[in-house]
Amino acid sequence: MGDERRSIEADSRREDDSSVDLEAAFDRIADGIYTLDAEGRCTAVNDRARALFGQETGTVAATAAEPPIDTIRALFGNAHERALESQQPITVERFHDAADDWLEARCYPDETGVTVVVREITERKEREQTLADGNRRLRSIFENAHDAILVGDTDEIVAANPAASELLGVDRSELHGRSLEEFIHDDYDVESAWAALLEQGRLHGSFSLARPDGTDRIVEYNAVADVLPGTHLSILRDVTNSRRRKRQLERQRERLTALDHVNSVVREINDAIVNGSNRTHLERVTCESLADSPSYEFAFIADVDTRSKRITHSVEAGIDDYVETIPLSTDANDPAGRGPAGTAIRTGTMQVSTDVFEDPSFEPWRDDAREHGYNSAAAIPIIHDDVLYGVLGVTSARRNAFTNEERDVIGQLGDVLGHAIAALERRRVLLGDELIELELVIDDAVALFDGPSMTGHSVWFDRVIRIDEKQYLEYGTTASETVPMVEALVACIPHWEQLSVLDESAAEVTFELTISSPPMVGVIDAYGGYVEAAAIHDGDYTVTTHFPTGTDVRSLVDDLTDVYPGTRTVARRQVTPSRESVEQLRNRLAATLTDRQRTALETAYYSGYFEWPRNSSGEEVAETMGVAPATFHEHFRAAQRKLLTAILDEPETVR
Incomplete structure (x- = not known):
């Protein structure tokens, strides 16, 4: 009996020592720990676990006597039973309302029960929530962005937003695995751009997209390399409409500028006409004014022989010997006669090639256009009273020049020149020495x-x-x-x-x-x-x-x-023609006018009868002369007739 008692006392001391060792071990662990036996009873809880559960700390024994089982079950539910049943570790996360903290419980089962490690993870959850909120915002931005967003590696697209699908004209699901290069026009150097992106890390620019439906779009892009290792980001913005509007505005400005230049040319021609220029000077002023304008490259006026169908050089500006070095004809069966100049001569109407490299009829002169740097050309017939005096040729570096208002105004040059040349010819014949x-x-x-x-x-x-x-x-x-x-x-x-x-x-x-x-x-x-x-x-x-x-x-x-x-x-x-001097005209009038006729004419002139409004009426002039109004008008009209006959009758000619 004594040995048995001693054995029991020894076991009791060992259990006490083990309990002290377990308590010391629990105290050394920073995380909360509690244990449950196979029946779900709490067998141990350390101070850290009690603190996490909102209970006062105590010894292991005290912990066992007052287990926080209700709190444990309220927080982690049946996680313990599931771990015992599966004999696999289970981790659960729960929010502890009383402590206003997030707790994580890792359940480690064995045949006798479950050991649970509890730690406070509020900061981690807040970080995760912040990250999740950020990810949601990024996803929302990605999904709802107006600009197209593409994510891809070296070879293929791995993610695309709805705007990218709309821009490329391909269903979103079909973009995965395809390459952006498939949609880019051949005129863009993809290989050089790709190398620059990898070298610089960022790249921006623009290119044209060819969509499967056959339409084209102009896009500006910003690309970032390696947003993740081996993953690249591209943002594409459709600028087709804005580019078109910008180009339209540029063309409007160009047309307005060109209109101003053409109007300046018309004014210079009118000045030349008023100043009594001859035909050669008038044609030279026209060509030089056009060639000096920033809107045009060069201009020429060519003479036309309708019988031989030859177009010969007359006046040029901005270029030398142009008409003599290019093929020109008025024959519709000759390719050189089907361009603007030949057609203008045959039809008597202005002819325009708004894009000489697209106009089939301009094919004979395309090399010339490249050499001299023009993209548009116009030929304006110089006509008056159905008579062709020549053809005015004008070129411009602008595509689509000579359209709308510009076409109307520059087309008037043919009428203005034709009328002026006809007037000069008539004046030349009236004033010519021979x-x-x-x-x-x-x-x-x-x-x-x-x-x-x-x-x-x-x-x-x-x-x-x-x-x-x-x-x-x-x-x-x-x-x-x-x-x-x-x-x-x-x-x-x-x-x-x-x-x-x-x-x-x-x-x-x-x-x-x-x-x-x-x-x-x-x-x-x-x-x-x-x-x-x-x-x-x-x-x-x-x-x-x-x-x-x-x-x-x-x-x-x-x-x-x-x-x-x-x-x-x-x-x-x-x-x-005989040229009668003013003195001879006076002598002739003196010989033909009677005294009363001369007196009537001079009195009317000096009394202001010819002014407008008149300073004196016929009756007042008659009163001044002391004659009846009928007598005054008789002498006055006879004098006027003799004066006008002397001026307007054709001069005698010497043959």
């Missing part, structure tokens, strides 16, 4: 229009006055018995419109004939000439005309023959 005089006859001209027989009758046409581009007034005389025949001719000849008798008091009748677009007068006007005299004798039409020296008479006669095939030249002469 003229070419042609006498022409159209045999049996009246019969051409099925008119009445004019045998034994004559009509003289003394003056043709041009009213506008188509209307003329022709003044003449004839015998009173011939007037009905002239009236019959008005009904037969298409361009004779109306006959008005002005004076039939004498044996001869004076008349005014309104005519519209007369074919012969139109040709004569076109060559800068005028009709000095014309008449109808026995049905034949004779006309005497004057032209400036240097006129291509052969071409002129050919054009007249085209109008009236029966036209023949009777005579061609060089004539010199």
Whole structure:
């Protein structure tokens, strides 16, 4: 019995020692620890666990006596049973409302129970929550961004947002595994850009995308290499519309600038006309003004021989010997005649090539365009009264130049130049020291229009006055018995419109004939000439005309023959108009004016009768002269007629 008692006491001492060792071991552990037996009873809890559970600390024995089992079960539920059943470690995380902390419990089972390690993980959970919130924000940004976002490695796309799917025109699920390079136009150097991205770490730029539906989009990109090792990020922004708007604004500015330049050219041409320039100077001013403009590269004016179909050099600016070195023709069967210049000459209308490298008709001159740096070209016929004086050529480095308002304004240069050249030619013939005089006859001209027989009758046409581009007034005389025949001719000849008798008091009748677009007068006007005299004798039409020296008479006669095939030249002469000086004019007027006529004219002039508004009326001038108003007007009108006759009658010519 004594041995047995001693054995029991020894075991009791060993248990006490073991309990002391376990307590010491629990105290040395920083984490909370508690144990449960197989029945779910709490067998041990250290001070750290009690503190985590919100209980006062004590010894192991005290812990065992007052186990926090309710708190444990409320926090971790059946995690212990699951660990015992599976005999596998289980980790659970729970929020402890009483302590306002997050706790983590790691359950380690064995056959006799479960040992649980508890630690406070509030900071970690807060970090995880912060990270999760950040990830959610990033995901939201990724999913809802207006710009396309692509994530990929060296070979393929691994993630794409909805905007990327919309931009590339491919379903989002189909983008994974594909490469962005598949969508980039061949004109972009992908290989160089990729190398620059890897070297610099960041890269931005722009390129064109070719979508599967055949449409193109212009994008700007920002790329970042290795956002994760081997993973790269690209953000693409569709700038197609903004680029187009920007380009439209640039084109509008270019057009406005070009319009300003063209208007400046028109003003310079008008100044040249007002200052009395000759044709060569006028053409040179036009070309130089265009070539000096930043909107245009160079300009030229070429002469045209419609019969030989040759286009020859006239004036150039901004370039030398251009017309002589390029193929040009007016023949529609010749490729060199199907470009802007040849077509403008044939049709009489402005021709434009807005992109010479896309225009099939411009193929013969594409190498020339590359050499001289132009992308657009225009050809403007120089025309007045259906007569072609040449063609104006203009080039521009801008694509789509010569459109809209610019086309309208620059097209007017052909009309302005044509009108100015025609006016200069007419002035040259009126003021020339020498003229070419042609006498022409159209045999049996009246019969051409099925008119009445004019045998034994004559009509003289003394003056043709041009009213506008188509209307003329022709003044003449004839015998009173011939007037009905002239009236019959008005009904037969298409361009004779109306006959008005002005004076039939004498044996001869004076008349005014309104005519519209007369074919012969139109040709004569076109060559800068005028009709000095014309008449109808026995049905034949004779006309005497004057032209400036240097006129291509052969071409002129050919054009007249085209109008009236029966036209023949009777005579061609060089004539010199007489130039009467002012003093000679005064002497002639002094010899023809009576004293009363001269007095009436001078009194009216110095009393302000010719001012507007008048300083004196006819009655007041008559009172000053001491005569009746009727007497004043009789002398005054006679004097005016003699004065105007001396000025307006054609000068005599020396043949």
